[in-house]
Amino acid sequence: MTLYLLYESASGYSLFLANGLDEIGQNTDAVRSSVADLNRFGKVVQLTAFHPFESSLDALNQCNSVSEGLMTDELRSFLELNLPKVKEGKKPKFSLGVAEPKLGSHVFEVTKIPCQSNEFVLELLRGVRLHFERFIKDLKPGDLEKAQLGLGHSYSRAKVKFNVNRVDNMVIQAIFLLDTLDKDINSFSMRVREWYSWHFPELVKIVNDNYLYAKLAKFIEDKAKLSEDKIPELTDILGDEDKAKEVVEAAKASMGQDLSPIDLINVQQFAQRVMDLSEYRKKLYEYLVTKMNDIAPNLASLIGEVVGARLISHAGSLTNLAKCPSSTLQILGAEKALFRALKTRGNTPKYGLIFHSSFIGRASARNKGRMARYLANKCSIASRIDCFAERGTTIFGEKLREQVEERLDFYDKGVAPRKNIDVMKVAIESVQNKDVDMETEEAVPSEKKSKKNKSKSEAAKVVEPMADDKPTVATNGDASEDAKSEKKKKKEKRKLEQKQAVENSNGVNGAEAEQDRAAKKKKKSKSRNEDGEDVQPASDIKKKKKKKSKSPPGSGKGTQSPIIKDEYCLCHLATGDMLRAAVAAKTPLGVKAKEAMDKGELVTDDLVVGIIDEAMKKPSCQKGFILDGFPRTVVQAQKLDEMLEKQGAKIDKVLNFAIDDAILEERITGRWIHPSSGRTYHTTFAPPKVPGVDDVSGEPLIQRKDDTAAVLKSRLEAFHKQTEPVIDYYKNKGVVAELHAEKPPKEVTAEVQKVLSS
Known part of the structure; x- marks a missing residue:
């Protein structure tokens, strides 16, 4: 029987004919040794046909098909010909x-050409690969090596990019280990309780937490030695002095048996192992949270890290989970109940693993099934975004969570x-603006001045008078600024724009018309400048608690901002948002800003001031506005004053x-959060029942990096350097009003209102 050989090289398909081989000679070592000798091998194997690849992309596609065991149309035509x-x-x-x-099986299924792949064929193909350059005529030296190198790089890149679930295994193993640890810790804790209860049975009724019980068993040792001198140490462990005293009193009247020293040593060693396992479980949970935020941030934001990890583990990988329809995802983990219901023609289950989500628990019994279907739909969307998106982000997950709420x-x-x-439109815009925001974070250069840090941090808020005593609500599209519905706001905005267009056609400026209306109402008299001209309503400027704001973290301006905004009905102007909007709208200033960003340069102060000037002319901002993220330096403050002076406005307050750095440190470094639910705690003002553990779920709490003492120190140093020159600049003008931010929020609000009304 004639034997043909198919060889797939980096340059094309080749077909060879093997002559003079019988069935007996195929198994001898002489044939294998002849492969290395070209003279002997050339007499046995001869080139029959060669089909070169058209391009590097064609070579990559053919290589991928061969590796997957598929025959392409080109290969089929080549073989049949x-x-x-x-x-x-x-x-x-x-x-x-x-x-x-696999390729041979597919070729036989489609073309009925008999194929074989055995040790003898592989030896012959090894010889073909060794002497391939000699068989192909007109092949220049180095061409084959270049083709192999290019194809190898392309094939490797495609494989690495295709392997989306390369890190899924870490999450799968972590959630398996976490579940195993939970069972083991619970079993071991029960064993510690039973073991130590022989010596101190009353302790079980006083302490219910397994970790604290093991810690107490390790600390107490022999109950006969427990005295009132150890109450402070017991209080540190339990976090409750009354319970500590109760433990001491129970030890005095305990009915437990005495244990020998060797028995106590074994109990203490086992209790220490339980404590170590509990601490490792906390670290493993933090690791799982980190990994889930890396590979599936949207799914984790939507349903939580633990439930999301269980879904990925049950599906096998993130890719498999993304391929599942929402109806399948809904009952993942309830397969046995599903098949039993189908077999007995009973009611199918409504939920599987997603039952552990807080959304299902919060829904009423009537709506649990509806909620499960809706949540499964959102989880399916989140998993597909995480699987196929090039960049990881939590924006979609947060928006999907809002929809479920x-x-x-x-x-x-x-x-x-x-x-x-x-x-989804809002989420897509947020994702697109996120990259621009990263560029605009450093868009305004900070003025570096060496000054000694003061003991108090000052948060700047520049306030100007309003046009009316009782201003109407400004429609700027922000839902938090007014209580009107979205339709009413849009309708009012269209009316204002149409009215402004009519006034402009009559030669009347929108700002002047607004002032005329204010004069007719006689709610407040206008101020006049040196030339006697009317001055338009001035603006309110405030630095919010943001990354690029001057306010020190934790000073309470985030609490006061919405109060002032709602009280005076101001529109909110964030320099970063305005810059992105100008770039997206391709305004003249936006085009210049885009050119600077593309060149990697910083956006100039003049551009930012110009964009603010444009925004101030909108009808929605005629009653005043809050300016966020500007000015940061003295130069920027001067440019802002020049711009306001051209409009006939001036800064009023x-x-x-002012708040002490020590108070800031106490406020911020004491913050702890539960990442799954977003619940916040404070070690001083709102401590959890058990230190480091969430009150509801029992899961460990974490502290954000921004809340650590080291990060806070660097942020305060930057705040002092950037803000103090600006504060001094306004102090020289005599418009500064000092507030004490260490007071309770209500007192600070009253103080702010008193200053603004004066």
Whole structure:
């Protein structure tokens, strides 16, 4: 029987004919040794046909198909053209030797060409690969090596990019280990309780927590030695002095048996092991949270890290989970109940692993099934975004979570939720603006001045008078600024724009018309400048607690901001948002800013001031506005004053929130959060029942990096350097009002209102 050999090289497909080989000679070592000798091998194997690849992309596609065991149309045409035809009903008198058995099976299924892949064929193909350059004519030296190098790089890149679930295994193993640890810790804790209860049985009724019980068993040792001198140490462990005294009193009247020293040593060693396992479990949970935020941030934001990890583990990988329809994802983990229901024609289960989500628990019994379907739909979307998105982000997960919360309110209170298309548009815009925001974080250069840090941090807030005593609500599109519905705000905005257009056509400026209306109402008299001209309503400027704001972290301006905004109905102007909007709208200033960003340069102060000037002319900002993120330096403050002076406005007040650095450190470094639910605690003001553990779920709490003492120190240093020159600049103008931010929020609010009303 004639034997043909198919060889797939980096340059094309080749077909060789093996002559003079019988079945006996195929198994001898002489044939294998002849492979290395070209003269002997050339007499046995001869080139029959060669089909070069058209391009590097074609070579990559052909290589991927061969590696997956698939025959392409080009390969089929090449084989049918150069091999003898296979007649139906007759046994072929030839066979095709291939290196990939899967490829041979596919070739036989489609073309009925008999294929074989054995040790002998592989030895012959090894010889073909060794002497391939000699078989192909007109092949220049180095061409084959270049083709192999290019194809190797392309194939490797494609494989690495295709392997989306390369880190999924870490999450799968972590959640398996976490579940195993929970069972083991619970079993071991029960064993410690039973063991030590022989000596001190009353302790079980006093302490319910397994970790604290093991810690107490390790600390107490022999109950006879427990005295009132150890109450402070017991208080540190339990966090409750009354319980510590109760433990001491119970030890005095305990009915337990005495233990020998060797028994106590074994109990203490085992209790220490339980404590070590509990501490390792906390670290493993933090590791799982980190990994989930890396590979599936949206799924973790939507349903939580633990439930999301269980879904990935049950599906096998993130890719498999992304391929699942929402109906399948809904019942993942309840397969046995599903098949039993199908077999007995009973009711199918409504939920599987997603039952452990807090959303299902919060829904009423009537709406649990509806909530499970809706949540499964959102989880399916989040998993697909995490799987196929090039960059990881939590924005989509947060928006999807908001939708689920709105759906819960809809079921309970009848509040209509937002449409999915509107929410997704907002999420996409946020993702697109995120990259621009990273560039604008350092868009305004900070003025470096060496000054000694003061003991108090000051938060700057520049306030200007309003046009009316009772201003109407400014429609700037921000839902938090007014209580009107979205439709009313849009309608009012269109009316204002149409009215402004009519006034402009009559030669009247929108700002002047607004002033005329204010004069007719006689709510407040206008101020006049030196030339006697009317001055338009001045603006309110405030630095919010943001990364690029001057306010020290934890000073309380984030609490006071919405109060002032709602009290005076101001529109909110964030320099970063305005810059992105100008770039997106391709305004003249936006085009200049885009050119600077593309060149990697910083956006100049003049551009930022110009964009603020444009925003101030909008009808929605005629009553005043809050300016966020500007000015940061004295130069910027001077440019802002020049711009306001051209508009006939001036700064009325600058509010400085003064607070001691030690108080800031106490406020911020004491913050702890539960990452899954977002619940916050404070070690001093709102401590958890058990230190470091969430009150509801029992899961460990974490502290954000921004809340650590080291990060806070660097942020305060930067704040002192950037803000103090600006504060001094306004102090020289005599417009600074000092506020004490260490007071309770209500007292600070009253103080702010008193200053603004004076």
